[in-house]
Amino acid sequence: xxxxxxxxxxxxxxxxxxxxxxxxxxxxxxxxxxxxxxxxxxxxxxxxxxxxxxxxxxxxxxxxxxxxxxxxxxxxxxxxxxxxxxxxxxxxxxxxxxxxxxxxxxxxxxxxxxxxxxxxxxxxxxxxxxxxxxxxxxxxxxxxxxxxx
Amino acid sequence: xxxxxxxxxxxxxxxxxxxxxxxxxxxxxxxxxxxxxxxxxxxxxxxxxxxxxxxxxxxxxxxxxxxxxxxxxxxxxxxxxxxxxxxxxxxxxxxxxxxxxxxxxxxxxxxxxxxxxxxxxxxxxxxxxxxxxxxxxxxxxxxxxxxxxxxxxxxxxxxxxxxxxxxxxxxxxxxxxxxxxxxxxxxxxxxxxxxxxxxxxxxxxxxxxxxxxxxxxxxxxxxxxxxxxxxxxxxxxxxxxxxxxxxxxxxxxxxxxxxxxxxxxxxxxxxxxxxxxxxxxxxxxxxxxxxxxxxxxxxxxxxxxxxxxxxxxxxxxxxxxxxxxxxxxxxxxxxxxxxxxxxxxxxxxxxxxxxxxxxxxxxxxxxxxxxxxxxxxxxxxxxxxxxxxxxxxxxxxxxxxxxxxxxxxxxxxxxxxxxxxxxxxxxxxxxxxxxxxxxxxxxxxxxxxxxxxxxxxxxxxxxxxxxxxxxxxxxxxxxxxxxxxxxxxxxxxxxxxxxxxxxxxxxxxxxxxxxxxxxxxxxxxxxxxxxxxxxxxxxxxxxxxxxxxxxxxxxxxxxxxxxxxxxxxxxxxxxxxxxxxxxxxxxxxxxxxxxxxxxxxxxxxxxxxxxxxxxxxxxxxxxxxxxxxxxxxxxxxxxxxxxxxxxxxxxxxxxxxxxxxxxxxxxxxxxxxxxxxxxxxxxxxxx
Numbered sequence: 001x002x003x004x005x006x007x008x009x010x011x012x013x014x015x016x017x018x019x020x021x022x023x024x025x026x027x028x029x030x031x032x033x034x035x036x037x038x039x040x041x042x043x044x045x046x047x048x049x050x051x052x053x054x055x056x057x058x059x060x061x062x063x064x065x066x067x068x069x070x071x072x073x074x075x076x077x078x079x080x081x082x083x084x085x086x087x088x089x090x091x092x093x094x095x096x097x098x099x100x101x102x103x104x105x106x107x108x109x110x111x112x113x114x115x116x117x118x119x120x121x122x123x124x125x126x127x128x129x130x131x132x133x134x135x136x137x138x139x140x141x142x143x144x145x146x147x148x149x
Numbered sequence: 150x151x152x153x154x155x156x157x158x159x160x161x162x163x164x165x166x167x168x169x170x171x172x173x174x175x176x177x178x179x180x181x182x183x184x185x186x187x188x189x190x191x192x193x194x195x196x197x198x199x200x201x202x203x204x205x206x207x208x209x210x211x212x213x214x215x216x217x218x219x220x221x222x223x224x225x226x227x228x229x230x231x232x233x234x235x236x237x238x239x240x241x242x243x244x245x246x247x248x249x250x251x252x253x254x255x256x257x258x259x260x261x262x263x264x265x266x267x268x269x270x271x272x273x274x275x276x277x278x279x280x281x282x283x284x285x286x287x288x289x290x291x292x293x294x295x296x297x298x299x300x301x302x303x304x305x306x307x308x309x310x311x312x313x314x315x316x317x318x319x320x321x322x323x324x325x326x327x328x329x330x331x332x333x334x335x336x337x338x339x340x341x342x343x344x345x346x347x348x349x350x351x352x353x354x355x356x357x358x359x360x361x362x363x364x365x366x367x368x369x370x371x372x373x374x375x376x377x378x379x380x381x382x383x384x385x386x387x388x389x390x391x392x393x394x395x396x397x398x399x400x401x402x403x404x405x406x407x408x409x410x411x412x413x414x415x416x417x418x419x420x421x422x423x424x425x426x427x428x429x430x431x432x433x434x435x436x437x438x439x440x441x442x443x444x445x446x447x448x449x450x451x452x453x454x455x456x457x458x459x460x461x462x463x464x465x466x467x468x469x470x471x472x473x474x475x476x477x478x479x480x481x482x483x484x485x486x487x488x489x490x491x492x493x494x495x496x497x498x499x500x501x502x503x504x505x506x507x508x509x510x511x512x513x514x515x516x517x518x519x520x521x522x523x524x525x526x527x528x529x530x531x532x533x534x535x536x537x538x539x540x541x542x543x544x545x546x547x548x549x550x551x552x553x554x555x556x557x558x559x560x561x562x563x564x565x566x567x568x569x570x571x572x573x574x575x576x577x578x579x580x581x582x583x584x585x586x587x588x589x590x591x592x593x594x595x596x597x598x599x600x601x602x603x604x605x606x607x608x609x610x611x612x613x614x615x616x617x618x619x620x621x622x623x624x625x626x627x628x629x630x631x632x633x634x635x636x637x638x639x640x641x642x643x644x645x646x647x648x649x650x651x652x653x654x655x656x657x658x659x660x661x662x663x664x665x666x667x668x669x670x671x672x673x674x675x676x677x678x679x680x681x682x683x684x685x686x687x688x689x690x691x692x693x694x695x696x697x698x699x700x701x702x703x704x705x706x707x708x709x710x711x712x713x714x715x716x717x718x719x720x721x722x723x724x725x726x727x728x729x730x731x732x733x734x735x736x737x738x739x740x741x742x743x744x745x746x747x748x749x750x751x752x753x754x755x756x757x758x759x760x761x762x763x764x765x766x767x768x769x770x771x772x773x774x775x776x777x778x779x780x781x782x783x784x785x786x787x788x789x790x791x792x793x794x795x796x797x798x799x800x801x802x803x804x805x806x807x808x809x810x811x812x813x814x815x816x817x818x819x820x821x822x823x824x825x826x827x828x829x830x831x832x833x834x835x836x
Contacts, residue, residue, distance in 0.1 A: 028179040028186050029186045029190065054182055054185045057184040057186065058183065067196040068161070068195075
């Protein structure tokens with residue numbers, strides 16, 4: 001008798017070194033819609049790349065942007081219009097932490113840091129995290145928030 | 150494999166449906182994580198599907214008369230049923246004008262335009278005539294214009310030039326407040342000689358030939374009207390270059406109804422040959438043919454269109470059954486609120502060949518005589534030839550209520566004035582409901598009390614005492630038997646002095662005002678008695694059936710004005726008769742937050758609160774018969790009886806202690822010795 005989930009679940013038998021959890025593989029669509037030269041199909045983001053894209057999406061989604069989900073996202077862009085200070089940087093860290101803790105169960109946050117570039121009027125954001133269930137090294141993502149003119 | 154359900158109208162349902170579909174595939178797995186690209190794509194898909202479903206659902210609703218909510222769509226569906234919704238209609242009144250000192254003129258003219266002006270509710274209204282009126286003098290010293298119908302509003306016109314190269318050319322009237330019955334269309338076929346040919350308005354294509362100069366009127370978008378011309382098969386088609394002139398009246402509708410006082414503002418001219426001179430208004434005398442202006446109404450509402458259109462279609466523009474009459478009346482008299490049609494064959498005794506139509510107008514107390522004549526005239530186009538139609542005014546019974554409410558202020562933010570406001574709103578809503586506001590409507594004490602109780606959880610006690618009042622039109626100087634029916638059992642043991650009482654009125658042969666009444670409590674009987682205004686009994690003039698609520702009396706009044714008959718109902722759930730429209734009069738409610746606020750506790754706790762305001766009723770001014778010889782207010786003279794004796798009226802000396810010296814009556818019970826005797830505490834008990 002076939003599994004009700006069909007052949008969807010292809011679990012990697014990887015055991016997390018610290019939590020003892022097993023992660024499955026993750027497959028997400030790439031929004032650049034480029035073509036895979038071998039399969040001629042759309043490029044697929046897998047595992048840590050898919051998660052990295054998800055983290056970036058969550059941080060850069062503005063609150064109220066998602067239809068019928070008005071609380072998803074952060075107010076990161078609004079900080080760009082405040083005075084650059086450690087206070088606003090801390091608020092930005094809290095907002096990023098909150099949205100990732102609530103919406104991305106696949107990661108465990110290791111560190112979030114924000115460098116305030118007062119002269120350039122931007123913030124440089126570094127996010128470090130572990131992927132729960134994968135024995136990979138700490139993942140990091142960084143991006144610069146710039147006020148659009 | 151589960152296919153996505155795209156008919157849901159909730160975003161979450163659609164989203165989970167799409168997710169379930171993707172779950173059956175192995176290509177992507179991240180749809181469950183809000184941050185993933187796939188989740189974003191699912192959101193966009195669900196959002197798109199939601200609005201597609203919503204639009205399809207709303208569009209489907211707008212295709213049916215029952216579910217459509219946009220007026221343009223309701224009107225469009227009604228048009229398919231042959232029903233043209235009523236526009237604003239102008240209020241009208243008929244007037245007779247007489248001009249004197251006319252011998253010096255050949256012709257007397259009344260210019261079209263404003264004829265009368267009036268002010269009502271701080272707003273000015275102008276009543277116009279739409280054509281010049283002329284009358285030849287022929288040597289007479291005075292001439293008259295009779296039955297001149299003036300309508301409220303202002304005359305406007307718009308002109309189009311027919312352009313056949315524009316296949317989308319349409320002839321709109323660019324105003325919402327027009328009376329569509331006033332539309333006139335003139336076509337100038339040859340611009341060189343400006344000869345205007347007036348086209349005839351048609352509502353159906355029956356008997357319309359290809360060459361007939363006719364037009365049709367339809368309501369189109371945004372409550373505007375369009376003039377439709379023929380196509381040379383049904384009516385004459387317009388030719389290129391022809392000039393179309395559309396005249397119409399913009400009106401204030403029902404606001405100009407019920408106006409009784411007017412000023413003449415018309416332009417009167419006397420013509421001698423080709424010379425015209427203005428005539429002074431001192432040469433003019435004019436009289437209104439009805440008491441007040443009537444017939445104005447506003448746009449037909451969506452609710453009304455939905456109700457009337459299918460019924461109008463069912464009547465097939467023929468008045469055969471009673472419901473045919475009802476639907477056609479609504480069409481030809483748009484100010485109708487309620488219509489009741491009774492066939493003469495169902496009356497006792499039967500009156501074959503007659504149909505009685507009772508109309509309660511939306512604005513105004515009754516339909517004016519000129520409008521009644523117009524309705525009868527209009528009905529000739531629909532009715533069977535041998536049927537005679539009579540339009541009647543409805544009989545109304547006032548239900549006068551004074552709610553008493555006790556509430557706990559600690560359980561609500563509402564204060565007493567808020568609760569009074571809530572009660573007023575509730576009663577307004579109740580009296581417009583179909584149960585109450587209809588011919589043969591029902592007043593339910595239970596519904597009213599429960600409705601008030603439900604207004605606020607803090608309301609602990611509700612009592613709604615009522616009394617009933619019905620207007621009787623008196624016939625002057627003619628002895629007439631009147632019969633009125635309250636359709637409920639009457640309460641005879643009320644705390645009022647009378648359980649039935651009339652307003653004071655003038656009665657022939659009696660020099661002071663009189664009133665009719667029936668005593669309550671110990672003195673009660675089932676007679677209608679006539680009293681002078683100071684309470685002196687004159688005679689019995691009728692009787693009351695307290696079980697059915699019928700009151701009959703025979704009197705000869707000396708006034709034309711109607712009087713009210715007031716009674717208290719024993720049973721508070723009343724179904725009125727088929728020709729009766731109940732109306733409710735709400736007196737100021739008593740709302741208290743503590744029982745101690747009341748001077749008399751029994752005022753609140755006693756269910757029996759219904760009282761007739763006797764003093765208030767008897768304080769209404771009325772005249773006596775100025776020609777009367779006998780003054781009934783003086784004691785009747787002693788007369789010699791047939792046997793030759795004279796009635797002796799015993800006189801009791803109450804000031805000299807005669808009772809003490811009189812004979813001692815032996816009282817076997819010797820009531821003075823009974824220790825446990827308890828006197829009656831209820832002064833209204835008859836024991």
